[in-house]
Amino acid sequence: MKPAAISPGSSKGEQSKFKRLFVEIWKYRMTYTLLIPGLIWLILFSYLPMGGLSLAFKHYRASDGIWGSEWTGLENFMYVFRDPAFIDAVWRTLYVNIIKLFITFPFPILLALLLNELRMRRYKKVLQTAFTFPHFLSWIIVSGIIINVLAYDGFVNSLLALLGLPTINFLGSEQNFYPMIILTDIWKSTGWGAIVFLAAISGIDQEQYEAAQIDGATRMQQMFRVTLPNIMPTVTIMFILSVGGLMSSGFDQIFNLANAATQNVSQVLDVYIYRITFQSSTDFGFSTAVSLFRSLVNMILLLLADRAAKWMGGDGLFR
Amino acid sequence: MKANKMFSVKALFLLALSVMMVLVTACGNGGSGDSKTGTADVKNEDGTYKDNLTISYASVTDVSKAKMDDKFHKFFTDKFNIKWDYNYIDWDSWPEKMRLWINSGDLPDFASWNYVNGDAMNYIDQGLFYKFPDDWKERWPETAKAYASTGLGDRLEEKVGGTYVLPKPVYFKNQPADPLLNQIGVIAIRKDWAKEVGFELKDAYTVSELMEYAKLVKEKDPGKVGSKLIPMSFNAGDLLTGFMMANNEHSRVESAFYKGEDGQYKWGPADESTLTGLKLMQQAYKDGLLDPEFYTWKNSEGGDAFRVTGNSAIAGLGGLASYRQDMDKAMKKNLNLDSSEVVHEALIVGEDGKYRNLEQVNFWSALIFSPDIKQEKFERIMDMIEYSVTDDAQRILNLGFEGEDWKEENGEIVSTIPEGESLEDKYPGRFEGLYVLGDDFSVINPAIKKEFRDRSVELYKEKAALSTEGGAMAAYDWDFQLYSSKSKDQAGFDYATEYANLILQPGDLEANWKKWVDGKQSLVKPVLDELNKEFAK
Numbered sequence: 001m002k003p004a005a006i007s008p009g010s011s012k013g014e015q016s017k018f019k020r021l022f023v024e025i026w027k028y029r030m031t032y033t034l035l036i037p038g039l040i041w042l043i044l045f046s047y048l049p050m051g052g053l054s055l056a057f058k059h060y061r062a063s064d065g066i067w068g069s070e071w072t073g074l075e076n077f078m079y080v081f082r083d084p085a086f087i088d089a090v091w092r093t094l095y096v097n098i099i100k101l102f103i104t105f106p107f108p109i110l111l112a113l114l115l116n117e118l119r120m121r122r123y124k125k126v127l128q129t130a131f132t133f134p135h136f137l138s139w140i141i142v143s144g145i146i147i148n149v150l151a152y153d154g155f156v157n158s159l160l161a162l163l164g165l166p167t168i169n170f171l172g173s174e175q176n177f178y179p180m181i182i183l184t185d186i187w188k189s190t191g192w193g194a195i196v197f198l199a200a201i202s203g204i205d206q207e208q209y210e211a212a213q214i215d216g217a218t219r220m221q222q223m224f225r226v227t228l229p230n231i232m233p234t235v236t237i238m239f240i241l242s243v244g245g246l247m248s249s250g251f252d253q254i255f256n257l258a259n260a261a262t263q264n265v266s267q268v269l270d271v272y273i274y275r276i277t278f279q280s281s282t283d284f285g286f287s288t289a290v291s292l293f294r295s296l297v298n299m300i301l302l303l304l305a306d307r308a309a310k311w312m313g314g315d316g317l318f319r
Numbered sequence: 320m321k322a323n324k325m326f327s328v329k330a331l332f333l334l335a336l337s338v339m340m341v342l343v344t345a346c347g348n349g350g351s352g353d354s355k356t357g358t359a360d361v362k363n364e365d366g367t368y369k370d371n372l373t374i375s376y377a378s379v380t381d382v383s384k385a386k387m388d389d390k391f392h393k394f395f396t397d398k399f400n401i402k403w404d405y406n407y408i409d410w411d412s413w414p415e416k417m418r419l420w421i422n423s424g425d426l427p428d429f430a431s432w433n434y435v436n437g438d439a440m441n442y443i444d445q446g447l448f449y450k451f452p453d454d455w456k457e458r459w460p461e462t463a464k465a466y467a468s469t470g471l472g473d474r475l476e477e478k479v480g481g482t483y484v485l486p487k488p489v490y491f492k493n494q495p496a497d498p499l500l501n502q503i504g505v506i507a508i509r510k511d512w513a514k515e516v517g518f519e520l521k522d523a524y525t526v527s528e529l530m531e532y533a534k535l536v537k538e539k540d541p542g543k544v545g546s547k548l549i550p551m552s553f554n555a556g557d558l559l560t561g562f563m564m565a566n567n568e569h570s571r572v573e574s575a576f577y578k579g580e581d582g583q584y585k586w587g588p589a590d591e592s593t594l595t596g597l598k599l600m601q602q603a604y605k606d607g608l609l610d611p612e613f614y615t616w617k618n619s620e621g622g623d624a625f626r627v628t629g630n631s632a633i634a635g636l637g638g639l640a641s642y643r644q645d646m647d648k649a650m651k652k653n654l655n656l657d658s659s660e661v662v663h664e665a666l667i668v669g670e671d672g673k674y675r676n677l678e679q680v681n682f683w684s685a686l687i688f689s690p691d692i693k694q695e696k697f698e699r700i701m702d703m704i705e706y707s708v709t710d711d712a713q714r715i716l717n718l719g720f721e722g723e724d725w726k727e728e729n730g731e732i733v734s735t736i737p738e739g740e741s742l743e744d745k746y747p748g749r750f751e752g753l754y755v756l757g758d759d760f761s762v763i764n765p766a767i768k769k770e771f772r773d774r775s776v777e778l779y780k781e782k783a784a785l786s787t788e789g790g791a792m793a794a795y796d797w798d799f800q801l802y803s804s805k806s807k808d809q810a811g812f813d814y815a816t817e818y819a820n821l822i823l824q825p826g827d828l829e830a831n832w833k834k835w836v837d838g839k840q841s842l843v844k845p846v847l848d849e850l851n852k853e854f855a856k
Contacts, residue, residue: 062422063445079805082841152611171615172823260555260614260819276809278415283805284422 053295055288069285076289086290089272090247090297096254096268097246099178104186105242108193109235113223115194116201128198131191139188143256146184147171172261181253188253193238200234201227236314244302247294269294357693360702368400372699375427377406377420378750379413385748394715395751399703405750406430411617421447426689428696434486434685437803439475443483449688449697451482459705465491465755469682474797486682491708491755493762496779499679500786502638502758503560505778507625507646508532509632510663515541522781523666523674526562526599529633533608536632544630550608552624552631554616555815558609561635562600563818565667567592568675572814574793576846582856584799586843588814589836595670597832601822614819622646629654636664638782640775641761644741644768651739664774666781674785680795683756704754716752717760719745725765734766742766798854806845 025032051066056076058069080086111131118124134142149155150170157167170176204227212222251270258266267275269290277287306316361369382405385392396402406427408416414433420426421442442448456463462485466472469486476482490499506529510520516535524532533550540548553561563570569577569587579585587593603609610616610624625634626649636642647658668674686704688697706712718725718734719742725734736742743749761767762776786792817835824831 061445062424062442062447079809082845083809084838084841147615151615169611172612260816261823263816263820264824278418283808286805 053288053292055285056292057289058285060283060285060288072285076283076285077293079286080289080293085267086272089267089269092265092267093247093249093269096178096181097249100182100185100249101242101246103182104189105239107186107190109197109231111190112194112197112201112231113227115198116227117219117223128191128194131194133191134188135192137188139250139252139256142184142188143253146180146257150180171257171259174262174265177257177262177265180257184257185250185253196238197231197234200231204230233315236309237317240302240305240309240317243305244298246301247298357695360695360698368699370695371400371402372696373402373404374429374696374700375404375406376429376431376750377408377417377427378431379408379410380748380750382407382748382750385746389746390720391715391746391749392751394720395703398706399699401699401703421687424691426687428692429686429688429700431487432484432685432687434471434484434682436800437808439484439685440478440801440803443479446690448483449690449692453481455482455701459701461708462701462705462754465708470680471682474801478801483687485686485704485754487684487686488755488759489679489681489683490759490762493759494681495762495776496783498783498787498792499681500779500782500792501677501679502779504564504667504676504782505636505638505664506561506667507622507634507636508663508665509536509542509625509661511661512536512541512632513663515539520663521665522778523668523785525668525670525672526565526596526603527670529561529667530599530603530606530608533603533632534606537607542629542632547628547630549610549624549631550633551603552622552634553609554613554621554635555819557621557635558600558613559815559818561667562603563593563596563814564675564677566596566599566669566671566675568677568791568793570596570814570818571677571793572811573677574796575812575814576796576799576810576850577793578796578799578854584847584850584855586839586847588839589843592669594829594832597818597822597828599670600818601828604822614816614823626650627653629656638775638778639758639761640764640767640772641757643771643775647768647771648739648741659768659770664778666778666785668785674782674790675792676782676786676790677793678795686754700753703751707751707753708755713755713760716749717757717764718742718766732765736766799850802850802853804846804849806842806849810839810842810846812839 055066055069057071057073058066059072059075060066060069064070115124115128115131118127147154151157152167152169156170160167168176170180208226208230209222212226217225247269249268249270251268251274254266254268255271255274258271273287273290273294276290277284302317306318310316363369387396387403387405392403404427414435417430417432418438420430421432424447426447439448452458456466465488466482466485468488468491471486472482472484475484475486508520513520513532516532516539518532518535529551536542536550537548542548559571567587567590569575569585569590570593571587575587576584577587604613622631622634622636624631626646629650636646643658643662643664646662650656650658650661666674688700707716714721714725714732718732719736721727724736724742724745725732727733736745762772764772821831821835822828
């Protein structure tokens with residue numbers, strides 16, 4: 001009698017696969033136990049709240065709760081899409097974030113490469129602390145400082161006036177709004193962003209540098225031929241993750257720096273969601289519909305970026 | 320090995336149990352929602368309250384400087400045998416905080432709420448507010464009288480079949496004029512500077528006349544303030560009232576949707592008169608009569624250049640005598656000026672000479688109660704409200720204590736608080752005036768200078784006369800106000816910001832305004848269609 005072939009997809013094959021997995025988990029059960037708090041956190045704060053997304057298809061009534069509220073199909077989306085401010089906010093968000101991505105993304109990499117070249121450890125640490133510090137300041141504080149510094153009677157304009165130069169309307173100019181957003185973002189987040197790349201750099205095999213030095217490579221050549229190629233997988237992953245957040249712009253930053261004069265360029269999707277949730281509509285279903293739309297676009301962008309990275313020969317997020 | 324195994328099983332079991340507990344808590348309903356909890360409030364034989372109750376209350380009165388054990392607060396806590404659990408809400412986050420608390424069922428026992436009709440209907444429908452007992456008007460008759468004076472209470476009852484909110488009366492016993500117009504739209508002018516630059520003082524000016532004055536001040540700088548001069552210290556909200564409403568009574572959110580003479584509903588900001596106001600605003604900005612960054616000013620910063628730094632010739636003030644008293648105090652403190660010598664109050668009329676304002680519906684904000692409030696707490700609070708409406712309580716609330724803060728002389732009440740000081744300085748953070756707003760007593764409050772009170776009443780009467788003699792008063796449209804729909808919610812714009820944005824845009828103002836009007840039509844038209852279908856003739 002010929003024994004039945006066990007293919008990987010057969011039920012017996014599946015069974016043994018699961019058994020192996022179970023044995024493996026049991027073997028390292030103490031390690032897996034350590035994973036449980038993280039999993040609980042993930043389930044509680046990332047997966048369970050997803051149930052709330054059903055509000056996008058409901059007329060929310062607080063007394064009925066999320067689950068008991070009446071289903072309304074796509075009605076919320078119908079209201080959302082008839083608001084021109086929403087459509088504008090979508091395009092504006094993409095526009096701001098694409099510009100932000102291409103301008104700000106290279107800065108942490110550059111900073112990490114430069115810090116890596118410093119040989120004086122103490123000086124390097126001082127610099128790294130100085131660059132990282134702005135990350136810990138809230139945008140409310142940073143915005144307050146920026147508004148004071150860039151106001152008509154602020155430090156910069158006073159200095160310009162002192163030098164006999166014309167003053168500049170920084171805060172009330174649509175043209176200046178995006179540069180202000182980008183520059184302040186670079187100032188605030190570059191140091192923090194560089195940490196990931198510095199970590200990737202520290203994992204590079206030192207023998208590669210030794211070999212490059214023996215071959216007579218200069219510091220600059222080592223940076224571009226050894227360091228940069230080695231951190232490219234990290235760069236790719238960070239880039240894909242950034243693309244996945246293109247529909248979410250820094251609400252704190254934009255909301256606090258915006259004013260009536262810059263309303264046309266500052267109402268991004270997050271600000272729009274805030275406005276419809278807390279300042280006009282009382283129906284949370286409506287704002288959830290906008291949030292769901294934003295998340296969907298973000299997910300599509302993430303998948304596209306992942307595909308593009310693989311297509312160009314790099315590593316993607318999903319294997 | 321066995322110990323290890325035991326540990327793992329126990330650990331997993333405990334973890335699973337914890338997860339279950341967290342899930343059950345997280346997904347739970349949070350409160351019974353039964354509004355008939357607790358028992359009736361019990362009094363002692365001498366009429367005092369038997370049980371000490373802790374009552375939570377939320378309002379926008381800042382208590383950061385308050386001493387909760389001072390004589391004023393203690394008077395109320397002792398009289399009603401309560402302890403306060405007071406929740407201060409910052410003015411700027413008032414609407415959103417209340418929205419979150421109401422929706423999440425986290426309302427304190429009672430709260431002062433920035434009343435919105437659409438929201439009220441929605442919340443009442445969902446059972447998120449406490450429903451008053453049917454006999455409440457008999458049990459608390461003074462409160463019921465004040466409630467009736469608002470006009471809103473009865474209309475809302477018709478719609479929802481009971482009392483769920485207590486709209487706060489602006490005026491109860493001291494209405495200054497009939498018809499009553501909104502207090503907004505009164506400005507303060509530096510009369511000493513006006514005299515110096517040869518500008519005539521009147522009771523009412525057009526915006527162009529005010530701009531003329533501002534230009535004169537800019538040219539001659541009578542206050543010698545140099546580059547710091549801001550001829551008109553107006554923020555976006557002041558401009559909406561001063562420039563826009565003066566020319567179009569339907570330019571504001573309160574009256575933007577209105578029933579025209581043909582019985583059909585219209586949207587005011589699309590009217591040509593809006594453009595008149597916008598053009599004046601833009602001109603004032605271009606001529607350097609406004610602060611170059613007026614649009615960054617927050618709510619309270621509008622008149623600071625006038626009363627704090629003394630760098631401005633005109634500022635928004637408002638029509639209440641208490642505002643005038645505050646300005647007087649601020650100018651004395653910051654500029655060492657007697658405001659009676661330097662401030663002139665006036666109204667603004669449209670370029671066509673017509674006076675425009677909003678009909679003052681006699682309420683502003685409302686008291687709401689948690690649907691879970693215990694009966695004894697509700698009754699105790701209502702007793703406090705009932706007391707706060709009486710003449711005796713109004714005197715304590717607004718003047719302090721007889722013999723200490725005021726006395727009677729020849730049948731007239733005289734405040735004994737030293738000039739330059741106020742009751743707020745002595746007893747900071749007084750939030751116990753729970754129901755009738757301070758506007759009512761401010762008309763007769765002897766702690767406010769008589770000249771300020773008289774001028775306030777004079778201006779109210781002037782407004783009433785101007786609006787009935789050829790002026791235009793935007794009527795409070797109950798049909799519209801009590802109508803609730805998603806479309807209406809969606810078409811609630813922040814007009815002050817929108818207008819400020821329009822005048823700051825590059826390009827032709829008229830073209831920009833037309834584009835803006837067209838852009839809003841997808842949200843405005845559904846509301847007009849609904850209103851015309853429902854209420855048009």
